[in-house]
Amino acid sequence: MSLPKPGPMSLVPFVSVENMMRIVVERGIERTLVELARYIEQDFLRWPQFDKMPRIAAHSPDGVIELMPTSDGRSYGFKYVNGHPKNVRSSRQTVTAFGVLSDVETGYPVLLTEMTILTALRTAATSAIVAKYLAPKGARAMAMIGNGAQSEFQCLAFKALCGIDTVHLYDVDARATEKTVRNLKGKGLNVVTCKAGEEAMEGAQIITTCTADKQFATILTDNMVGPGVHINAIGGDCPGKTELHRDILLRSDIFVEYSPQTRIEGEIQQLPSDHPVTEIWQVMIGEAAGRTSDNQITLFDSVGFATEDFSALRYVNTVLKEHQGQEMLDMLADPDDPRDLFGMIERYGKAVGEL
Numbered sequence: 001m002s003l004p005k006p007g008p009m010s011l012v013p014f015v016s017v018e019n020m021m022r023i024v025v026e027r028g029i030e031r032t033l034v035e036l037a038r039y040i041e042q043d044f045l046r047w048p049q050f051d052k053m054p055r056i057a058a059h060s061p062d063g064v065i066e067l068m069p070t071s072d073g074r075s076y077g078f079k080y081v082n083g084h085p086k087n088v089r090s091s092r093q094t095v096t097a098f099g100v101l102s103d104v105e106t107g108y109p110v111l112l113t114e115m116t117i118l119t120a121l122r123t124a125a126t127s128a129i130v131a132k133y134l135a136p137k138g139a140r141a142m143a144m145i146g147n148g149a150q151s152e153f154q155c156l157a158f159k160a161l162c163g164i165d166t167v168h169l170y171d172v173d174a175r176a177t178e179k180t181v182r183n184l185k186g187k188g189l190n191v192v193t194c195k196a197g198e199e200a201m202e203g204a205q206i207i208t209t210c211t212a213d214k215q216f217a218t219i220l221t222d223n224m225v226g227p228g229v230h231i232n233a234i235g236g237d238c239p240g241k242t243e244l245h246r247d248i249l250l251r252s253d254i255f256v257e258y259s260p261q262t263r264i265e266g267e268i269q270q271l272p273s274d275h276p277v278t279e280i281w282q283v284m285i286g287e288a289a290g291r292t293s294d295n296q297i298t299l300f301d302s303v304g305f306a307t308e309d310f311s312a313l314r315y316v317n318t319v320l321k322e323h324q325g326q327e328m329l330d331m332l333a334d335p336d337d338p339r340d341l342f343g344m345i346e347r348y349g350k351a352v353g354e355l
Helices: 018-028 029-047 087-092 116-132 151-163 174-184 196-200 245-253 257-263 280-284 306-319 340-353
Strands: 011-015 056-061 061-072 077-084 096-103 110-115 141-145 166-172 188-193 206-209 216-220 230-233 243-246 252-257 298-301 327-330
Touching: 011 018, 011 196, 018 029, 018 110, 018 116, 029 116, 029 151, 029 280, 029 306, 056 096, 061 174, 061 252, 061 306, 077 306, 096 306, 110 116, 110 306, 116 151, 116 230, 116 280, 116 306, 141 151, 141 174, 141 196, 141 216, 151 166, 151 174, 166 196, 166 216, 206 216, 230 243, 243 245, 306 340
Parallel strands: 011 110, 141 166, 141 206, 166 188, 206 230, 216 243, 230 298, 252 298
Antiparallel strands: 011 327, 056 061, 061 077, 077 096, 096 110
């Protein structure tokens, strides 16, 4: 007697790290970033349709583990993600993630995927799509402060979506900068290495900060930021972790993803709870102003929000129609009679016993 095979409703598509890399390589990273940004923008434009809540976080002295759920009423998505800056000491990633997309009508998952790579892609795509609304017109140079795992994705997203052709790199760890220079070689960017943050600021119209330490840090001091720039602050993403001096915030017009979450986790945790900020979806639909003058400092205080991961899951689910980039996992019990889960186990036991 042969063992029973998984039923037709037991299988869930799974995208492994290897298959995610294959998808990105086959499509091209810049094409992937542009396409993903389109999905993110589409979902920001229908912001009121989504369930929204600050992510659920479990903090420890070493880092944080978070769940990021949302739904548009038709599909439900969540991401599991951690942030552990000390992981680099043991050759582990600072951030790892996986995610699930489900059908609201049945509750059945339709996709399980790695999201370590996908989070890097969606973070960069979000940064660049927001900059299209806030950055100075004709911006060509960006300072990239923090040259860790996210840096190349950010640089290429700003190239593909915003027309950036020059990046100024700075990191306290020169090896991180060397790695970024090596990875960006031949990618169509003029890459300038800098020995100090102040040097990286010179001539840059866009400033991206992306550092990992879980502490109140001052990566940018007030004197480093001149008028007319756009700041893309993506490193501060949990309570007690910031990158910008408070005085910079007071000089800037601040834009966020979801205010209740950003006030807990973002740069604006340094400010009173009633300090005015604008949610970026309001700018995208024309309900609020973005950049209004040449001298204005715009700040995207980005902590990452669940709708962006939902968009990324939705994008991958669509891309799988073109790529054989998945395995089928036997994840869901599918008995012949949905009321007879116990009987399914019994029949399996008998089949095993007869082999």
